[in-house]
Amino acid sequence: MTQNEKSIPVIIVxxxxxxxxxxxxxxxxxxxxxxxxxxxxxxxxxxxxxDNFCLVTPNWQCELPGHPYKGKDPHGFMVKQEIIDYVKGFVASFNPPLREHTAVTSITRHEGGGYRVVAGGETWHAKHVVIASGAYQDAVIPGYASAIDPAIHQVHSQDYRNAAQLPEGAVLVVGSGQSGAQIVEDLFLEKRKVHLCVGSAPRVSRFYRGRDVVDWLADMHFYDLTVDNHPLRDGARDKTNHYVTGRNGGHDLDLRLFAKEGVGLHGTLETIRDEVAHFAPDLTENLDDADRTNADIKKSIDAYIAREGITAPTEAPYVPVWEPDGSNTPLDLKAAGITSILWCIGFRPDYRWIDVPVFNGANKPVWHRGVTDAPGFYFLGLPWLHTWGSGRFSGVSRDAAWLASQITGKDVPVA
Known part of the structure; x- marks a missing residue:
């Protein structure tokens, strides 16, 4: 260890x-x-x-260790400021050894064992390192975006705040996952003309047979399903989350209903060339697939209700309220009055600062329950690290307790 190098047993990034x-x-x-x-x-x-962001899972699923949700609305959905207050309350509850505004710029193996970590200009040595920086560092924007007329305002979902920040005119939203679908509603409620490029994201109903779908799935132990037992195995990590909303008490996000009320729906965006958007001919397929996923979830709930002999109200099958006409006409952005493009197509992780052999050929980290093949090197907080809740308030405590047991060498019970 060098003279100016500090040593500590565990570093969390x-x-x-x-x-x-x-x-x-x-x-x-x-x-x-x-x-x-x-x-x-x-x-x-x-x-x-x-600004109008809220959770899509009910408040009762907020279970950070030693800090469960204790508000008056367990079946409601915390809005942005309430989420911030919840996290700040968690920090205040135990006063962690937290150094904010201190970026880790390099992690390498230490010649004496363990790892050398450069953070905030200082060099540290640790036997154990936990990477908890998430999977959403680099916003995805396609390369051709730079060739679009600069008069058309472009913003990624992480930088969107409200309709007022966008210039007057119509908005093209690219991507129909959770963020895209919710932002479409946010713009629509502000009476903006919206066009949406619909991808392959599935959807789920907010309520079914008298309860929030999340409540049913929790009783069915869906959230205890591990990635090892998931039908897709590791492929579950690449699946887009179902779109639904907790806004104003929670409701379905039905893209067909948006279309019926004036939102322009298009297939997957292939490219924008000379300010003309070109789409894949998959709008009908994508809408049908999303509905099919929702129907399958309902069928699994029906089967559970029947199996357990539960008394629950019945519900008529979903009937589509709108169908595409089968056309796949390119969209001239300027002729359509589009002055803004909102990119809602996700993020890529950035691990370029980690020089430790824990990545596969696609530069993705490889782990089992967050434990890598590099001794003392772990990941935490990633989607489906172990279960559906691994990257969320609901399941991260269980994963953290498991990794704490790996570090301490003894059983660490979940709080």
Whole structure:
């Protein structure tokens, strides 16, 4: 170890809910550690969400260690400021060794064992390193976006706040996952003309047979299903989340209903050339697939209700309220009055600062329950790290407790 190198048993990279959950368990187990956060503990909720953002899972699923939701609306959906307050309350509940505004710029193997971590200009040595920086570092925007007329305003979903920040005129939203579908509704409620490029994201009903679908799935132990037992195995990590909303108490997001009420629906965006958008001929297929997924979830709930002998109200099958006409006409952006494009096509992780052999040929980290083949090197807070809830408030505590047991060598019970 060099003269100016500091040593500590455990370093956690990332001070969001995952890294803080890890810190909570290590604090409880009295393991010395430090948490490095490039910005602030709440920055992703505060800086990368639109004004009307809210959770799509009910509040009762917010179960950070030692800090479950204790509000008056367990079946409601926290809005942006409530989420920020919830996370800040978690931080205040145990005062973690958190260093905000301290970016980790390099992690390498240490010649004496363990890892050398450069953070905020300082060099540290740690036997254990937990990467809890998330999977959403680099916003995805296609290369051809740079050739679009600069008069058309472009913004990624992480930078969208409200309709007022966009110039007057119609908006093209690209991507129909959770963010895209919710932002379409946000713009539509502000009486903006919206066009949506519909991708392959599935949908789910908010309520079914008298209850929130999440409540049914929880009783069915869906959220305890591990990735090892998922029909898609590791492929579950690549699946887009179902679109639904918790806004105003929660309701379905039905893209067909949007279309019936004036939103322009198009297939997957293939390219924009000379300010003309070209689409894949898959709009009907994508809408049908989304509905089919929703119907399959309902069938699984029906089967559970029948199997358990539960008394629940019946519900008529969904009937599509709108159908595409089969055309696939390119869209002239200027002729359609489009002055803004909102890119809602996701993120890519950025692990270029990690020089440790834990990645596969596609440069994706390889782990089992967050444990890699590199001794003492872990990942936490990623989608389907172990279960559906791994990247969310509902399941990250269980994952953090497991990794704490790997670090301490003893059983660490889940809080």
């Amino acid at each position: 990332g001070g969001g809910q995952a890294g803080l959950s890890m810190s909570w368990y290590l604090c409880r187990e009295k393991v010395e550690h430090i948490v490095f956060e490039a910005k602030t503990a709440c920055h992703s909720w505060d800086d990368e969400r639109w």
